[in-house]
Amino acid sequence: xxxxxxxxxxxxxxxxxxxxxxNNHPDVSxxxxxxxxxxxxxxxxxxxxxxxxxxxxQTDSIGLVVRGAENPFFTPIIRAIERSxxxxxYSMSLHQIPxxxxxxxxxxxxxxxxxxxxxxxxxxxxxxxxxxxxxxxxPFMCCSYTNHFGNLDRTSFSSVSxxxxxxxxxxxxxxxxxxxxxxxxxxxxxxxxxxxERRYRGYCEALADAGIxxxxxxxxxxxxxxxxxxxxxxxxxxEERPDVTALFSVADSMAIAAMKAISDAGLSVPQDISIxxxxxxxxxxxxxxxxxxxxxxxxxxxxxAVEILVDVLxxxxxxxxxxxxTTLRPGGTMGRLHP
Amino acid sequence: xxxxxxxxxxxxxxxxxxxxxxNNHPDVSxxxxxxxxxxxxxxxxxxxxxxxxxxxxQTDSIGLVVRGAENPFFTPIIRAIERSxxxxxYSMSLHQIPxxxxxxxxxxxxxxxxxxxxxxxxxxxxxxxxxxxxxxxxPFMCCSYTNHFGNLDRTSFSSVSxxxxxxxxxxxxxxxxxxxxxxxxxxxxxxxxxxxERRYRGYCEALADAGIxxxxxxxxxxxxxxxxxxxxxxxxxxEERPDVTALFSVADSMAIAAMKAISDAGLSVPQDISIxxxxxxxxxxxxxxxxxxxxxxxxxxxxxAVEILVDVLxxxxxxxxxxxxTTLRPGGTMGRLHP
Numbered sequence: 001x002x003x004x005x006x007x008x009x010x011x012x013x014x015x016x017x018x019x020x021x022x023n024n025h026p027d028v029s030x031x032x033x034x035x036x037x038x039x040x041x042x043x044x045x046x047x048x049x050x051x052x053x054x055x056x057x058q059t060d061s062i063g064l065v066v067r068g069a070e071n072p073f074f075t076p077i078i079r080a081i082e083r084s085x086x087x088x089x090y091s092m093s094l095h096q097i098p099x100x101x102x103x104x105x106x107x108x109x110x111x112x113x114x115x116x117x118x119x120x121x122x123x124x125x126x127x128x129x130x131x132x133x134x135x136x137x138x139p140f141m142c143c144s145y146t147n148h149f150g151n152l153d154r155t156s157f158s159s160v161s162x163x164x165x166x167x168x169x170x171x172x173x174x175x176x177x178x179x180x181x182x183x184x185x186x187x188x189x190x191x192x193x194x195x196x197e198r199r200y201r202g203y204c205e206a207l208a209d210a211g212i213x214x215x216x217x218x219x220x221x222x223x224x225x226x227x228x229x230x231x232x233x234x235x236x237x238x239e240e241r242p243d244v245t246a247l248f249s250v251a252d253s254m255a256i257a258a259m260k261a262i263s264d265a266g267l268s269v270p271q272d273i274s275i276x277x278x279x280x281x282x283x284x285x286x287x288x289x290x291x292x293x294x295x296x297x298x299x300x301x302x303x304x305a306v307e308i309l310v311d312v313l314x315x316x317x318x319x320x321x322x323x324x325x326t327t328l329r330p331g332g333t334m335g336r337l338h339p
Numbered sequence: 340x341x342x343x344x345x346x347x348x349x350x351x352x353x354x355x356x357x358x359x360x361x362n363n364h365p366d367v368s369x370x371x372x373x374x375x376x377x378x379x380x381x382x383x384x385x386x387x388x389x390x391x392x393x394x395x396x397q398t399d400s401i402g403l404v405v406r407g408a409e410n411p412f413f414t415p416i417i418r419a420i421e422r423s424x425x426x427x428x429y430s431m432s433l434h435q436i437p438x439x440x441x442x443x444x445x446x447x448x449x450x451x452x453x454x455x456x457x458x459x460x461x462x463x464x465x466x467x468x469x470x471x472x473x474x475x476x477x478p479f480m481c482c483s484y485t486n487h488f489g490n491l492d493r494t495s496f497s498s499v500s501x502x503x504x505x506x507x508x509x510x511x512x513x514x515x516x517x518x519x520x521x522x523x524x525x526x527x528x529x530x531x532x533x534x535x536e537r538r539y540r541g542y543c544e545a546l547a548d549a550g551i552x553x554x555x556x557x558x559x560x561x562x563x564x565x566x567x568x569x570x571x572x573x574x575x576x577x578e579e580r581p582d583v584t585a586l587f588s589v590a591d592s593m594a595i596a597a598m599k600a601i602s603d604a605g606l607s608v609p610q611d612i613s614i615x616x617x618x619x620x621x622x623x624x625x626x627x628x629x630x631x632x633x634x635x636x637x638x639x640x641x642x643x644a645v646e647i648l649v650d651v652l653x654x655x656x657x658x659x660x661x662x663x664x665t666t667l668r669p670g671g672t673m674g675r676l677h678p
Contacts, residue, residue, distance in 0.1 A: 070418075075409040079437075094435060098418075227625055260625040283622055286566055286595050288602040 002043035010039045063116040067123040068099035080302025088310045111138045126194045143305040149193040158319040160304045168202025179337035180246035184218040187250045199250045230254035234261035252279035270335030289332025341382035349378045402455040406462040407438035419641025450477045465533045482644040488532040497658040499643045507541025518676035519585035523557040526589045538589045569593035573600035591618035609674030628671025
C-alpha cells in the first residue's frame with residue numbers, strides 16, 4: 001500500500017502538492033489533480049485517517065465507551081449499537097475500559113481526540129454531576145442506566161434504561177406470590193448509588209407492601225459483581241440462615257454462581273431455594289434448571305440509544321429519556337413454597 | 340477545553356504558528372514559543388491525537404484486533420495484553436470485529452490509519468497466505484492460534500498458542516483411561532481448517548492409538564460455535580446414539596450447552612455421559628457439576644504475545660513461535676465407565 005510520499009515520487013511532484021490534492025485544497029492545477037488522483041488509485045493508496053480527521057476537523061463518528069467490557073450483558077447491546085450506527089450513516093468508535101474506571105474522562109478525551117459528534121456511555125455511574133459532564137464536549141446518551149443519583153438537568157442528556165426499582169419490585173413480588181417470605185437479596189452494595197441500590201429499594205418496597213419485615217440477615221452484599229464473590233456470599237448465607245427459601249439476585253451472572261453454591265451445599269434449586277434474577281444473558285439459558293429471570297431488551301436498548309442520539313445530533317429532536325420493560329423469561333428456578 | 344484556534348487568538352499569533360510550536364518545529368522564536376506553551380497550559384489545551392499522529396507519523400502503538408469479541412475466552416487475554424503493553428511503554432489500540440470477519444484486512448487498515456508499530460491478532464484464521472499478510476505493513480503476532488494450514492514462512496511472523504492436536508489427544512486419552520470407547524466429539528466442523536479440524540485430528544489419533552475404530556455417528560458437527568447449535572446437536576446425538584457414554588467438546592461454552600442438553604434429555608453427567616473440554620473459561624467453574632477441562636494459560640498467552648512482539652519491534656529478537664501447555668482443571672463431569 002502506497003504512502004503519500006510514493007504518490008509524490010510517482011507523479012514527480014512535491015509531497016505537499018499530493019497532500020493538497022487529497023485534502024481537496026483549491027490551489028492545485030486540474031492537470032496535477034488528475035495525475036495525483038489517478039496515481040493514488042493505481043498505487044492503492046489508503047488515506048491515513050489521522051490526516052483525514054485533521055482535514056475535516058469533524059467526522060461523522062459516534063463514540064461508544066463501554067465500562068466493564070467483560071460483562072456478557074453488554075455484548076448484544078454493543079452489536080445493536082454498531083448495526084444501528086451503520087444504518088444511520090455514522091461510524092462507531094468503540095472504547096472499552098475496566099469496570100472501575102472513569103467513563104466520563106475517557107469519553108471527554110475520546111470526543112476531543114477523535115472529533116466525535118456524540119457519545120454513548122454503556123454501563124456508567126448513576127451519579128454524574130453537572131460540572132463533570134460539562135467536560136464531555138458533545139451530546140451524550142447513558143445506555144442501560146440513568147442519572148438517578150446525580151444532579152443533571154434532564155434536558156441536557158438522553159438515556160435508555162429499565163426502571164431498576166420497579167423491575168426489582170416485580171422480581172421480589174413474584175417470589176412472594178409463590179409463598180416465600182424468607183427472601184434473600186444478592187447484590188453488590190446497598191449503598192452503591194447504582195444498580196444495586198436501586199434494585200435493593202424495589203426489593204424492600206415489595207416486602208413492605210406484602211407486610212414482610214426487612215430482615216438484614218438476608219441482605220447479601222458482595223462488594224463487587226464477580227461470580228466468585230457471589231458464590232462465597234451465598235455459601236455464607238446458607239450457613240448462617242438455614243431458614244432462607246428464596247433468593248433475588250440483581251444480576252444473572254451472580255445468580256448462576258449462587259446456584260452453584262446451593263448445589264455445593266447439598267441443596268436443590270428450586271426445591272430448597274427458589275431463585276429469580278434480572279438481566280437475561282445467553283449463558284443463563286444453559287444452567288440446570290434454566291434460570292428464571294427478568295430479561296432486559298438488550299438489542300432494543302442499543303437501537304433506541306442510537307436512534308435518540310442521532311435525532312439529537314441531526315437537530316430533529318431534543319434529549320429524551322426512555323424506560324424499557326423487561327420480559328419474564330420463565331425458567332425452572334422458581335417454585336411454590338410448600339408450607 | 341481549548342482548541343489550537345483559541346490559543347492563536349489568545350496569543351494574537353497565526354494558527355500555523357501555534358501548530359509549529361506544538362509540533363516542535365524549529366522555526367519559531369523563543370518568545371513566541373514560551374507565550375504559546377504557557378497559553379496552552381493556561382487554557383487546558385489537550386492535543387488532538389489526530390494532529391499528533393500526523394506530526395510524528397509513527398506512534399508507539401501496538402494494534403490488537405480481536406475476532407469474536409463476545410468470546411469470553413478472550414477477556415483475560417485482552418486484559419493481559421493491555422497490562423503488558425503498558426508495562427513495556429506501548430499504548431494499545433483495540434479493535435474488535437465479529438467472528439466471521441477478516442482480521443487481516445482490518446489489521447492492515449488499522450496499521451496504516453493509526454501508524455501502528457506492530458499488530459497482535461487474537462482469534463484468527465489458521466490458513467493465511469503469504470500474499471494476504473504482505474498487506475499488513477507491520478510485524479505481527481498470532482495470539483491463541485498459529486498458521487497451521489497456511490503457507491507463511493515461520494520467520495516472517497510470531498505466534499503464541501497451545502498445540503491443539505496434542506491437547507485434544509490428551510482430552511480423548513483421559514476419557515479412554517476411564518474406560519470409555521463410545522466417545523463423541525462436539526465441534527464446529529472437521530474441515531474448518533482451524534481449531535476444530537486440529538482438535539478433531541488429536542481426537543482421531545487418540546482413538547487410533549487405543550485401537551478404537553472411528554465411529555462417524557459420534558462426530559457431532561455444529562457449523563458454528565454457538566451454544567444453541569451445540570445444544571441442538573447434543574440432543575440429536577442422544578436420540579440417535581443411546582450407546583454414547585462420553586463427550587469431548589472442543590470448547591467450554593459448547594460443553595456447557597451439551598450438559599444442559601443431557602440434563603433436558605433426562606440423563607446425568609457424569610453417571611450417564613462423561614464430559615471433558617478445552618479452554619477453562621470462568622463460567623465453566625460454576626456449572627453443576629463443575630466442568631472438567633484442559634485450561635489454557637490465558638494471562639500468560641497475552642503476556643508472551645506482547646513480550647515476543649516488543650522484542651521484535653525493538654530489534655532484540657527475531658520472530659518466534661511459543662507453544663504453551665494446558666492444565667487439567669479437575670471438575671466433576673468425568674467418571675469411570677462401569678461395565
